[in-house]
Amino acid sequence: MEDFFSLYLWPAIVMIAQSVLFLVVLLVLIAYILLADRKVWAAVQLRRGPNVVGPFGLFQSFADLLKFVLKEPVVPASSDKPVFLLAPLVAVTLALATFAVIPVAQGWVIADINIGILYVFAISSLEVYGVIMGGWASNSKYAFLGALRSAAQMVSYEVSIGFVIVCVLLCVGSLNLTDIVMAQTTGLGTMVGLPSSFLDWHWLGLFPMFIVFFISALAETNRPPFDLPEAESELVAGFMVEYGSTPYMMFMLGEYAAITLMCCLTTILFLGGWLPPVDFFLINWVPGIVWFMLKAGLVFFMFALVKAFVPRYRYDQLMQLGWKVFLPLSLAMVVITAFVIQLFGWGAAA
Amino acid sequence: MLGLQALFFYIFAFIAVGSALMVVFARNPVHSVLFLILTFVASAGLFLLAGAEFLALILIVVYVGAVAILFLFVVMMLDLDVGRLKQGALEYAPFGAIIGIVLLAELVIAATGGFSDPVLSTNTALPMASIPAASNIEALGSVLYTRYILFFQLAGLILFVAMIGAIVLTLRHKEGVKRQSIPQQVARTPETAIEVRKVESGRGI
Numbered sequence: 001m002e003d004f005f006s007l008y009l010w011p012a013i014v015m016i017a018q019s020v021l022f023l024v025v026l027l028v029l030i031a032y033i034l035l036a037d038r039k040v041w042a043a044v045q046l047r048r049g050p051n052v053v054g055p056f057g058l059f060q061s062f063a064d065l066l067k068f069v070l071k072e073p074v075v076p077a078s079s080d081k082p083v084f085l086l087a088p089l090v091a092v093t094l095a096l097a098t099f100a101v102i103p104v105a106q107g108w109v110i111a112d113i114n115i116g117i118l119y120v121f122a123i124s125s126l127e128v129y130g131v132i133m134g135g136w137a138s139n140s141k142y143a144f145l146g147a148l149r150s151a152a153q154m155v156s157y158e159v160s161i162g163f164v165i166v167c168v169l170l171c172v173g174s175l176n177l178t179d180i181v182m183a184q185t186t187g188l189g190t191m192v193g194l195p196s197s198f199l200d201w202h203w204l205g206l207f208p209m210f211i212v213f214f215i216s217a218l219a220e221t222n223r224p225p226f227d228l229p230e231a232e233s234e235l236v237a238g239f240m241v242e243y244g245s246t247p248y249m250m251f252m253l254g255e256y257a258a259i260t261l262m263c264c265l266t267t268i269l270f271l272g273g274w275l276p277p278v279d280f281f282l283i284n285w286v287p288g289i290v291w292f293m294l295k296a297g298l299v300f301f302m303f304a305l306v307k308a309f310v311p312r313y314r315y316d317q318l319m320q321l322g323w324k325v326f327l328p329l330s331l332a333m334v335v336i337t338a339f340v341i342q343l344f345g346w347g348a349a350a
Numbered sequence: 351m352l353g354l355q356a357l358f359f360y361i362f363a364f365i366a367v368g369s370a371l372m373v374v375f376a377r378n379p380v381h382s383v384l385f386l387i388l389t390f391v392a393s394a395g396l397f398l399l400a401g402a403e404f405l406a407l408i409l410i411v412v413y414v415g416a417v418a419i420l421f422l423f424v425v426m427m428l429d430l431d432v433g434r435l436k437q438g439a440l441e442y443a444p445f446g447a448i449i450g451i452v453l454l455a456e457l458v459i460a461a462t463g464g465f466s467d468p469v470l471s472t473n474t475a476l477p478m479a480s481i482p483a484a485s486n487i488e489a490l491g492s493v494l495y496t497r498y499i500l501f502f503q504l505a506g507l508i509l510f511v512a513m514i515g516a517i518v519l520t521l522r523h524k525e526g527v528k529r530q531s532i533p534q535q536v537a538r539t540p541e542t543a544i545e546v547r548k549v550e551s552g553r554g555i
Contacts, residue, residue, distance in 0.1 A: 008354060083384070112487050115403050122407040125415030129387070132419070136380060136426050144426070151419055158415065175487065316530065 017099070018110050026099060030256050031061035031154040037256075037304050044308035064201025064249075071245035076138060079242065083137035091254035095261065098123045102264050103178045105274045105288035115176040117165055120265065121158075124220070127258060128154040131222075131229060134251065135239035146238025149315065150222060150229030156322040157219040163330035164213045168204055168269045170337045181273030195279045201272035209333055210270045212326050214302070218264040219322065221255065223303060225310040226318055263299040264292075271295045359399050366392035379425045383418065390414045404486035 035050065035057065042049030050057035075081055092201070101116040103109035113119060128151050135147020169175060172183040189199030203210045219226040230238030240251050267273055272295075274288030369388040376382045389411045397406035427549055 080378070083381075113403075115407060115487070118404070118407045118411075122410040124417065125411050128415075128419060132422055132426075133384070150422070151423065155416060155419060162373075176484075281360075 008311070014055050015110070022099065022110060023096065026096070026257075026260070027067055030253065030260055032058075033063070033260055033300060034061050034252075034256055036300065037307070038090045040301065040304035041308045041341075066261070068245055068249035073245040073247060073317060076242050080137040080139065083133050084242075085247065086252035087130050087134035087137060088243065088254070090133060091127065092250045092257065094123055094127050094130065095254040095257035098261050099257075099264075101177060102261070102268070102294050103181065104264075106178075108289065109178065112176070112178060115175045117169065117175045117180065120177075120261070121162065124258070124261070125158055129252070130251070130254060131239050134243065137237070138242035138245075140242055142241045143239050146229045146241070148164070150239060153226065153228060153318060153322075154220055156319060157216045157326070158213055158324065160277065160326035160330045161216045161220060163327070163334050164209045164216070165269070166334050167209050167330070168336045169206065170334070170341055171202065177268055181268055181275065184272040184275060196275075197279060198272065198277040201270060201275070203270040206270070206333070206337070209330065210266075212330055212333075213266060213270065213297075215321075215324060217266060218303065218306060219318065221262055223259065223260045224307040225312050227312060228315055228318060259300070259303060260296070262301065263296040266299045267292060267295040271299070355399055359396065362395035362399065365389075366396065379428075380422070382427050383422050386421070387418045389413055390418065402486060404490060447540045 038060075039049040049278065050060035053059045053063040075084055098120050100111045101109065101113055101119050103112070131150045131154070132147045135143045135145075135150070138144070169178065172180045174183070183200045185196050188200070188205050189197050189202030190194075218224075220291075222229050228238075232242060240248060243251060274292040276283045276286065276288075276291055357362070366389050369385040369392065372380045372385040373389065376385055390409060394406040394409045394414075397409060
């Protein structure tokens with residue numbers, strides 16, 4: 001009995017407690033990220049954005065949550081009910097499940113597995129199912145068209161994201177996300193004799209890939225300017241057109257969780273995770289989580305600015321960019337990176 | 351941990367077998383594909399339990415993330431009448447049964463006779479030095495590009511040929527389709543794009 005307790009029960013309790021804590025913090029953060037998105041968007045357009053609920057509109061997301069939850073969910077009569085209701089669940093569960101392997105500071109990770117980045121890639125490749133299932137089960141043309149577009153788009157950009165990740169992995173020599181961050185303590189900066197600083201992070205060494213990853217992340221999460229799945233001018237609201245109340249909110253939550261994940265992933269792969277930007281004693285005192293959140297916030301700010309500035313792409317332009325520009329570019333970069341590492345012995349851990 | 355592993359094995363195994371059955375028995379073809387996806391995911395879980403975590407995640411990335419989506423695309427686009435689909439089912443049942451029996455027989459022969467055969471059993475498992483404390487990916491990488499380089503490259507070549515074949519079969523240049531040519535657009539200058547005319551008042555062009 002003691003064995004059972006110490007072997008199974010206690011680790012399980014700790015794991016569940018960690019997960020719940022992480023999930024609560026994450027959901028509250030996502031609520032504020034949503035608000036930040038609207039505020040940035042408003043500021044660019046010289047509006048005020050949400051400013052009624054709470055001071056500066058800080059409780060707007062929670063008011064929205066209450067509104068969505070208290071509304072009556074409407075399921076279209078001709079829809080496929082089980083799939084219709086399963087789709088938003090799939091979307092939100094998968095988006096949140098990915099965070100299990102994201103290290104937010106040294107050792108602050110729920111599951112420190114050796115194939116972390118592959119896990120993230122695999123789970124985010126499943127996220128498209130929420131969209132397809134929702135679009136098909138709605139039994140509506142607009143929803144179906146939105147779902148088809150979205151599936152093609154997400155599958156296309158996943159390819160270049162995969163190659164970008166391979167580039168980073170070549171430089172690191174490990175698939176563990178913690179190792180990927182720790183590998184960025186040394187890099188281009190230390191190679192020329194500088195102390196460990198932000199010049200060591202991968203954004204400088206793999207600059208083209210940083211740009212490709214950022215744009216692909218926008219496309220992968222259906223953010224503007226690549227929000228063709230919900231292009232409201234032509235498809236009303238794309239795959240979500242038949243959804244309302246809580247299921248709609250879950251789609252929204254899944255979308256913003258995926259965006260947050262992409263911000264965290266960009267931070268880990270290219271911006272040195274929780275590493276401080278310069279090796280200075282005052283800055284080293286700041287806990288890693290603060291740096292991590294600052295960097296992820298910066299990436300999200302760029303996401304929000306792009307949403308406010310850039311007009312929507314046409315569908316053929318989107319596909320052209322994905323297949324004819326990013327895919328050859330990232331493929332060439334994989335070969336070049338491998339060559340450089342093999343010839344000069346740079347970067348690789350081994 | 352063995353008890354827990356067994357528990358998870360049975361959970362994944364039941365899901366895999368149950369959803370595989372549902373693939374066949376589901377009335378709606380789209381539901382069939384969704385159950386197929388569930389089967390893939392459950393098998394990935396089984397791979398994980400067997401310690402093949404790389405294989406598990408690649409199964410999800412490739413089969414669930416790409417192949418099954420294409421299945422789903424095709425099945426959703428087809429306007430399938432389920433009632434008519436079931437009509438001819440009995441006619442084909444004998445063929446299906448024969449194929450099923452042949453496959454089952456092959457599996458039984460392979461499982462019982464094949465491995466006990468003294469010659470075959472030495473060949474089925476190529477001796478490979480165990481790599482201590484290496485992760486799945488390192489172990490795979492260390493043999494894939496050395497020992498099995500020929501097979502690996504051949505597989506890649508076959509896929510490449512198949513891809514070109516598919517493109518050749520489906521690529522048609524339709525007449526009268528307006529296409530955007532970015533070089534042409536970029537090469538336009540005010541001289542080639544704009545024409546300035548003096549229009550006399552009251553006349554028009």
